[in-house]
Amino acid sequence: MHLHDLRLRLRAAGAGPSHEHRILRTWSQALPRDGGKRPTANYFPAGLLAELPAIDAELAALARVQTVHPGEDGSERLLVGLADGQTVESVLLPRGGVCVSSQVGCAVGCQFCMTGQAGLLRQVRSAEIVAQVALARARRPVSRVVFMGMGEPSHNLDGVLEAIDFLGTVGNVGHKNLVFSTVGDPRAFERLHRQTVRPALALSLHTTDAALRRRLLPRAPDLTPEQLVDAADAYARASGYPVQYQWTLLEGINDRSEDIEGLVRLLRGRWGVLNLIPFNSVEGSGFARPTLERCERMARTLHERGILTKLRHSAGQDVDGGCGQLRARALGGATQ
Ligand code: SF4
Numbered sequence: 363m364h365l366h367d368l369r370l371r372l373r374a375a376g377a378g379p380s381h382e383h384r385i386l387r388t389w390s391q392a393l394p395r396d397g398g399k400r401p402t403a404n405y406f407p408a409g410l411l412a413e414l415p416a417i418d419a420e421l422a423a424l425a426r427v428q429t430v431h432p433g434e435d436g437s438e439r440l441l442v443g444l445a446d447g448q449t450v451e452s453v454l455l456p457r458g459g460v461c462v463s464s465q466v467g468c469a470v471g472c473q474f475c476m477t478g479q480a481g482l483l484r485q486v487r488s489a490e491i492v493a494q495v496a497l498a499r500a501r502r503p504v505s506r507v508v509f510m511g512m513g514e515p516s517h518n519l520d521g522v523l524e525a526i527d528f529l530g531t532v533g534n535v536g537h538k539n540l541v542f543s544t545v546g547d548p549r550a551f552e553r554l555h556r557q558t559v560r561p562a563l564a565l566s567l568h569t570t571d572a573a574l575r576r577r578l579l580p581r582a583p584d585l586t587p588e589q590l591v592d593a594a595d596a597y598a599r600a601s602g603y604p605v606q607y608q609w610t611l612l613e614g615i616n617d618r619s620e621d622i623e624g625l626v627r628l629l630r631g632r633w634g635v636l637n638l639i640p641f642n643s644v645e646g647s648g649f650a651r652p653t654l655e656r657c658e659r660m661a662r663t664l665h666e667r668g669i670l671t672k673l674r675h676s677a678g679q680d681v682d683g684g685c686g687q688l689r690a691r692a693l694g695g696a697t698q
Contacts, residue, residue: 363424363445363489365524371420375413381406383532389421390492390533392499425493435675442497444490448483450512452494459506460498462491464522465513470545471581474610474641474649477512485518491525495533508541510564515542516550523553530559538562538603545582546590554597564606564637565594569616570624578615591628598633605634611657612641613650622660626667636664636671 363371372382384405388395395402403411423445431439436456442463443449450463468475469482498504507529509515515522526542529535540561544550554560569575572586585593594605607629611617629636638661641651652660657673664671 363420363487364521365488365492365528368421368489372417375417376407376410378407381410385417386528386532387534390496390499390528392496421493421496424490425497427497438501440497442494444486450486450490450494452498452511454498454502454504455506455508457506458503459508460495460504461508461511462494463511463513464491464509464515464518468513469517469581470514470579472545472579474578474612474644474647476644482513482517485521486513488521488524488528491521492528492533495529495535505535506539506541507535508543508564509561510541510543514545514547516544516547519550519553523557526557526561527559530561541606543606543608545579546585546593547583548585548593551593551597555600560601560603562601562603562606563594563597564608565590566608566610567591568608568610570621570628574615587624587628591632594634595632605632607634607636609636609638610641611638611652611660613652613656615649617652617656617660622663622667625664625669629669630667634670636669637674638671639674 368386369382372385377385384395387393388397402414406414425445426443427440428443428449429441431441433439438454440452440454441449442452444466448466450466452463453461455461464486465482465484466486467480467483468477471478471481495504495507509522522542526540530537530540537559538561540559541564542550542554542561543564543566545566554563566579567587567590568578570587575582575587576584591607594607598605609616609625625636638657640654640657641649643649643651661671661673
Protein backbone atom coordinates (compact mmCIF):
# COMPACT_ATOMS: atom_id res chain seq x y z
CA MET A 363 0.00 0.00 0.00
CA HIS A 364 1.13 3.55 -0.72
CA LEU A 365 0.77 6.33 1.81
CA HIS A 366 -1.71 8.18 -0.41
CA ASP A 367 -3.90 5.03 -0.53
CA LEU A 368 -3.66 4.78 3.23
CA ARG A 369 -4.86 8.37 3.56
CA LEU A 370 -7.81 7.61 1.24
CA ARG A 371 -8.63 4.56 3.34
CA LEU A 372 -8.72 6.67 6.51
CA ARG A 373 -10.88 9.33 4.88
CA ALA A 374 -13.31 6.67 3.67
CA ALA A 375 -13.56 5.47 7.28
CA GLY A 376 -14.65 8.96 8.36
CA ALA A 377 -11.32 10.52 9.40
CA GLY A 378 -11.02 14.29 9.13
CA PRO A 379 -7.58 15.89 8.66
CA SER A 380 -6.76 15.99 12.39
CA HIS A 381 -7.91 12.37 12.93
CA GLU A 382 -5.89 11.25 9.93
CA HIS A 383 -2.83 13.05 11.26
CA ARG A 384 -3.22 11.51 14.70
CA ILE A 385 -3.56 7.97 13.36
CA LEU A 386 -0.59 8.34 11.00
CA ARG A 387 1.57 10.07 13.62
CA THR A 388 0.97 7.48 16.33
CA TRP A 389 1.55 4.65 13.84
CA SER A 390 4.75 5.99 12.28
CA GLN A 391 6.23 7.10 15.59
CA ALA A 392 5.04 3.98 17.46
CA LEU A 393 3.29 6.19 20.04
CA PRO A 394 0.36 5.20 22.26
CA ARG A 395 -2.74 6.56 20.56
CA ASP A 396 -4.19 7.70 23.89
CA GLY A 397 -1.01 9.57 24.73
CA GLY A 398 -2.32 12.98 23.57
CA LYS A 399 -4.29 15.51 25.57
CA ARG A 400 -7.62 14.00 24.57
CA PRO A 401 -8.19 10.26 24.72
CA THR A 402 -9.10 8.58 21.46
CA ALA A 403 -12.68 7.82 22.51
CA ASN A 404 -13.44 11.55 22.96
CA TYR A 405 -11.53 12.61 19.88
CA PHE A 406 -12.62 10.32 17.05
CA PRO A 407 -16.15 10.21 15.62
CA ALA A 408 -18.07 7.03 16.47
CA GLY A 409 -17.91 5.60 12.94
CA LEU A 410 -14.12 5.94 12.80
CA LEU A 411 -13.77 4.56 16.32
CA ALA A 412 -15.62 1.43 15.23
CA GLU A 413 -13.26 1.07 12.26
CA LEU A 414 -10.08 1.51 14.28
CA PRO A 415 -9.46 -2.18 15.08
CA ALA A 416 -9.66 -3.02 11.36
CA ILE A 417 -7.38 -0.08 10.48
CA ASP A 418 -4.86 -1.12 13.13
CA ALA A 419 -4.89 -4.67 11.75
CA GLU A 420 -4.20 -3.34 8.24
CA LEU A 421 -1.33 -1.17 9.47
CA ALA A 422 0.17 -4.08 11.41
CA ALA A 423 -0.09 -6.32 8.33
CA LEU A 424 1.99 -3.95 6.18
CA ALA A 425 5.23 -5.26 7.69
CA ARG A 426 5.98 -7.77 10.43
CA VAL A 427 9.26 -8.74 12.04
CA GLN A 428 9.98 -12.35 11.09
CA THR A 429 13.38 -12.81 12.70
CA VAL A 430 15.76 -10.66 14.74
CA HIS A 431 19.54 -10.98 14.53
CA PRO A 432 21.44 -8.91 17.11
CA GLY A 433 24.96 -7.80 16.20
CA GLU A 434 27.88 -7.40 18.57
CA ASP A 435 28.02 -3.67 17.77
CA GLY A 436 24.56 -2.94 19.20
CA SER A 437 22.80 -3.18 15.84
CA GLU A 438 19.90 -5.49 15.11
CA ARG A 439 19.26 -6.90 11.67
CA LEU A 440 15.56 -7.63 11.07
CA LEU A 441 14.05 -9.85 8.44
CA VAL A 442 10.73 -8.15 7.70
CA GLY A 443 7.79 -9.92 6.07
CA LEU A 444 5.47 -7.89 3.82
CA ALA A 445 1.77 -8.60 3.33
CA ASP A 446 2.27 -10.56 0.09
CA GLY A 447 4.89 -12.85 1.64
CA GLN A 448 7.93 -11.04 0.24
CA THR A 449 10.70 -10.20 2.67
CA VAL A 450 13.13 -7.31 3.05
CA GLU A 451 15.80 -6.42 5.57
CA SER A 452 15.94 -3.48 7.97
CA VAL A 453 18.88 -2.78 10.24
CA LEU A 454 18.60 -0.95 13.55
CA LEU A 455 21.82 0.95 13.81
CA PRO A 456 23.61 2.04 16.96
CA ARG A 457 22.81 5.62 18.03
CA GLY A 458 19.23 5.90 16.83
CA GLY A 459 19.41 5.05 13.13
CA VAL A 460 17.49 2.60 11.02
CA CYS A 461 18.46 1.42 7.56
CA VAL A 462 15.40 0.58 5.44
CA SER A 463 14.87 -1.30 2.19
CA SER A 464 13.27 0.43 -0.80
CA GLN A 465 12.94 -2.56 -3.14
CA VAL A 466 12.61 -6.33 -2.94
CA GLY A 467 15.80 -7.22 -4.79
CA CYS A 468 17.57 -4.71 -7.01
CA ALA A 469 18.18 -4.24 -10.73
CA VAL A 470 21.60 -2.57 -10.51
CA GLY A 471 23.38 -5.88 -10.07
CA CYS A 472 26.46 -4.68 -8.18
CA GLN A 473 28.97 -7.48 -8.37
CA PHE A 474 29.77 -7.42 -4.66
CA CYS A 475 26.15 -7.34 -3.42
CA MET A 476 23.96 -10.32 -2.60
CA THR A 477 20.75 -8.32 -3.16
CA GLY A 478 21.83 -7.45 -6.68
CA GLN A 479 22.28 -11.07 -7.71
CA ALA A 480 18.56 -11.94 -7.71
CA GLY A 481 17.44 -8.92 -9.76
CA LEU A 482 14.41 -6.80 -8.96
CA LEU A 483 11.28 -8.56 -7.68
CA ARG A 484 9.14 -5.57 -6.81
CA GLN A 485 9.07 -2.06 -5.38
CA VAL A 486 8.60 -1.55 -1.67
CA ARG A 487 5.59 0.79 -1.42
CA SER A 488 5.80 4.02 0.54
CA ALA A 489 3.61 2.79 3.42
CA GLU A 490 5.79 -0.35 3.66
CA ILE A 491 8.87 1.86 3.94
CA VAL A 492 7.30 3.85 6.78
CA ALA A 493 6.13 0.57 8.35
CA GLN A 494 9.80 -0.50 8.58
CA VAL A 495 10.48 2.67 10.58
CA ALA A 496 7.44 2.02 12.80
CA LEU A 497 8.66 -1.53 13.48
CA ALA A 498 12.10 -0.20 14.39
CA ARG A 499 10.58 2.42 16.70
CA ALA A 500 8.58 -0.25 18.48
CA ARG A 501 11.96 -1.70 19.49
CA ARG A 502 13.99 1.47 20.22
CA PRO A 503 13.99 5.24 19.55
CA VAL A 504 14.77 6.22 15.95
CA SER A 505 15.86 9.71 14.88
CA ARG A 506 17.68 8.87 11.63
CA VAL A 507 16.50 6.92 8.57
CA VAL A 508 18.95 5.85 5.89
CA PHE A 509 17.83 4.36 2.58
CA MET A 510 20.75 1.98 2.28
CA GLY A 511 19.01 -1.36 2.66
CA MET A 512 17.93 -3.58 -0.21
CA GLY A 513 17.25 -1.78 -3.48
CA GLU A 514 18.26 1.35 -5.34
CA PRO A 515 16.09 4.27 -4.11
CA SER A 516 16.28 6.12 -7.43
CA HIS A 517 14.60 3.12 -9.10
CA ASN A 518 11.64 3.60 -6.75
CA LEU A 519 11.64 7.37 -6.74
CA ASP A 520 7.92 8.02 -6.27
CA GLY A 521 7.67 5.60 -3.35
CA VAL A 522 10.88 6.69 -1.64
CA LEU A 523 10.22 10.43 -2.00
CA GLU A 524 6.66 10.01 -0.71
CA ALA A 525 8.09 8.19 2.32
CA ILE A 526 10.73 10.89 2.80
CA ASP A 527 8.13 13.68 2.68
CA PHE A 528 6.04 11.78 5.23
CA LEU A 529 8.92 10.97 7.58
CA GLY A 530 10.19 14.54 7.44
CA THR A 531 6.78 15.90 8.48
CA VAL A 532 4.37 13.49 10.18
CA GLY A 533 7.15 11.03 11.07
CA ASN A 534 9.21 13.55 13.06
CA VAL A 535 12.60 12.84 11.48
CA GLY A 536 14.90 15.83 10.88
CA HIS A 537 15.46 16.40 7.16
CA LYS A 538 19.23 16.08 7.40
CA ASN A 539 18.68 12.78 9.24
CA LEU A 540 16.95 11.30 6.21
CA VAL A 541 19.66 9.90 3.94
CA PHE A 542 18.87 9.13 0.29
CA SER A 543 21.50 6.70 -0.91
CA THR A 544 21.99 6.16 -4.63
CA VAL A 545 24.40 4.85 -7.23
CA GLY A 546 23.64 8.13 -9.01
CA ASP A 547 20.78 8.74 -11.39
CA PRO A 548 19.96 11.98 -13.27
CA ARG A 549 16.23 11.63 -12.48
CA ALA A 550 16.97 11.37 -8.77
CA PHE A 551 19.25 14.41 -8.76
CA GLU A 552 16.61 16.41 -10.61
CA ARG A 553 13.76 15.39 -8.28
CA LEU A 554 15.79 15.89 -5.09
CA HIS A 555 16.32 19.54 -5.98
CA ARG A 556 12.55 20.02 -6.19
CA GLN A 557 11.75 18.33 -2.85
CA THR A 558 10.17 20.26 0.02
CA VAL A 559 11.69 17.77 2.45
CA ARG A 560 15.26 17.58 1.23
CA PRO A 561 17.18 14.59 2.52
CA ALA A 562 20.94 14.31 2.84
CA LEU A 563 22.60 12.47 -0.04
CA ALA A 564 24.84 9.41 0.02
CA LEU A 565 26.49 8.56 -3.31
CA SER A 566 27.84 5.04 -3.88
CA LEU A 567 31.04 5.81 -5.75
CA HIS A 568 33.30 2.75 -5.15
CA THR A 569 35.84 3.74 -7.81
CA THR A 570 37.05 6.78 -9.72
CA ASP A 571 37.64 4.69 -12.87
CA ALA A 572 34.64 4.87 -15.22
CA ALA A 573 35.38 1.53 -16.92
CA LEU A 574 35.80 -0.30 -13.61
CA ARG A 575 32.61 1.27 -12.32
CA ARG A 576 30.72 -0.08 -15.35
CA ARG A 577 31.97 -3.56 -14.46
CA LEU A 578 31.28 -3.33 -10.71
CA LEU A 579 27.85 -1.68 -11.08
CA PRO A 580 26.74 -3.08 -14.44
CA ARG A 581 23.27 -1.59 -14.63
CA ALA A 582 23.85 1.76 -12.92
CA PRO A 583 23.26 4.81 -15.16
CA ASP A 584 26.33 5.37 -17.29
CA LEU A 585 27.64 8.56 -15.69
CA THR A 586 31.33 9.09 -15.15
CA PRO A 587 32.61 9.54 -11.59
CA GLU A 588 33.24 13.22 -12.43
CA GLN A 589 29.63 13.71 -13.58
CA LEU A 590 28.36 11.95 -10.46
CA VAL A 591 30.45 14.03 -8.10
CA ASP A 592 29.49 17.26 -9.91
CA ALA A 593 25.79 16.44 -9.53
CA ALA A 594 26.17 15.36 -5.89
CA ASP A 595 28.20 18.45 -5.03
CA ALA A 596 25.59 20.74 -6.60
CA TYR A 597 22.88 19.09 -4.51
CA ALA A 598 24.97 19.37 -1.35
CA ARG A 599 25.36 23.09 -1.86
CA ALA A 600 21.64 23.51 -2.61
CA SER A 601 20.47 21.39 0.34
CA GLY A 602 23.02 22.53 2.89
CA TYR A 603 24.15 18.99 3.78
CA PRO A 604 27.51 17.52 2.80
CA VAL A 605 27.54 14.44 0.55
CA GLN A 606 28.43 11.07 2.01
CA TYR A 607 30.57 9.32 -0.59
CA GLN A 608 30.34 5.54 -0.09
CA TRP A 609 33.27 3.34 -1.01
CA THR A 610 33.02 -0.41 -0.43
CA LEU A 611 36.63 -1.48 0.03
CA LEU A 612 37.53 -4.49 -2.13
CA GLU A 613 40.99 -5.98 -1.85
CA GLY A 614 43.14 -5.30 -4.89
CA ILE A 615 40.25 -3.58 -6.70
CA ASN A 616 39.87 -0.15 -5.13
CA ASP A 617 42.33 -0.07 -2.23
CA ARG A 618 45.47 0.65 -4.28
CA SER A 619 47.71 3.70 -4.44
CA GLU A 620 46.17 4.72 -7.80
CA ASP A 621 42.74 4.68 -6.11
CA ILE A 622 44.05 7.07 -3.47
CA GLU A 623 45.40 9.34 -6.22
CA GLY A 624 42.08 9.18 -8.09
CA LEU A 625 40.15 10.06 -4.93
CA VAL A 626 42.38 13.02 -4.15
CA ARG A 627 41.93 14.32 -7.70
CA LEU A 628 38.16 13.81 -7.66
CA LEU A 629 37.14 14.85 -4.15
CA ARG A 630 39.57 17.57 -3.15
CA GLY A 631 37.60 20.78 -2.61
CA ARG A 632 34.25 18.97 -2.66
CA TRP A 633 31.86 19.30 0.25
CA GLY A 634 31.49 15.82 1.59
CA VAL A 635 32.88 13.01 3.63
CA LEU A 636 34.27 9.77 2.22
CA ASN A 637 33.10 6.64 4.01
CA LEU A 638 35.37 3.65 3.48
CA ILE A 639 33.38 0.49 4.22
CA PRO A 640 35.36 -2.76 4.24
CA PHE A 641 33.54 -5.39 2.15
CA ASN A 642 31.42 -7.96 3.98
CA SER A 643 32.91 -11.19 2.74
CA VAL A 644 30.53 -13.27 0.65
CA GLU A 645 31.78 -16.72 -0.21
CA GLY A 646 31.95 -17.24 -3.95
CA SER A 647 31.67 -13.51 -4.77
CA GLY A 648 35.25 -13.34 -6.03
CA PHE A 649 35.94 -10.33 -3.80
CA ALA A 650 37.78 -10.09 -0.51
CA ARG A 651 37.98 -7.60 2.32
CA PRO A 652 41.34 -5.84 2.70
CA THR A 653 43.11 -6.27 6.02
CA LEU A 654 42.18 -3.82 8.77
CA GLU A 655 45.70 -2.42 8.68
CA ARG A 656 45.41 -1.68 4.95
CA CYS A 657 41.99 -0.04 5.42
CA GLU A 658 43.34 2.12 8.23
CA ARG A 659 46.37 3.13 6.21
CA MET A 660 44.20 4.17 3.25
CA ALA A 661 41.92 6.23 5.50
CA ARG A 662 44.91 7.90 7.15
CA THR A 663 46.62 8.70 3.85
CA LEU A 664 43.49 10.21 2.35
CA HIS A 665 42.92 12.27 5.45
CA GLU A 666 46.48 13.57 5.31
CA ARG A 667 45.95 14.47 1.65
CA GLY A 668 42.98 16.68 2.52
CA ILE A 669 40.04 14.29 1.98
CA LEU A 670 37.74 14.05 5.00
CA THR A 671 37.63 10.26 5.38
CA LYS A 672 36.00 7.89 7.84
CA LEU A 673 36.57 4.17 8.11
CA ARG A 674 33.17 2.59 8.78
CA HIS A 675 31.98 -0.86 9.46
CA SER A 676 28.55 -1.78 8.14
CA ALA A 677 26.31 -2.51 11.09
CA GLY A 678 25.64 -6.10 12.01
CA GLN A 679 28.29 -7.47 9.70
CA ASP A 680 28.87 -10.29 12.15
CA VAL A 681 25.25 -11.28 11.51
CA ASP A 682 24.99 -13.07 8.18
CA GLY A 683 27.29 -10.58 6.51
CA GLY A 684 25.96 -7.81 4.25
CA CYS A 685 22.65 -6.63 2.97
CA GLY A 686 20.54 -9.29 1.29
CA GLN A 687 22.21 -12.27 2.90
CA LEU A 688 19.58 -12.66 5.61
CA ARG A 689 16.84 -12.79 3.01
CA ALA A 690 18.84 -15.16 0.85
CA ARG A 691 19.35 -17.44 3.82
CA ALA A 692 15.65 -17.35 4.69
CA LEU A 693 14.88 -18.40 1.13
CA GLY A 694 17.44 -21.18 1.35
CA GLY A 695 19.79 -19.58 -1.17
CA ALA A 696 22.50 -18.16 1.07
CA THR A 697 26.08 -18.88 0.25
CA GLN A 698 27.27 -18.70 3.86
FE1 SF4 B 1 21.39 -2.65 -5.57
FE2 SF4 B 1 22.71 -1.38 -3.62
FE3 SF4 B 1 23.06 -3.99 -4.00
FE4 SF4 B 1 24.03 -2.29 -5.79
S1 SF4 B 1 24.68 -2.45 -3.64
S2 SF4 B 1 22.88 -4.19 -6.24
S3 SF4 B 1 22.47 -0.70 -5.76
S4 SF4 B 1 21.16 -3.01 -3.35
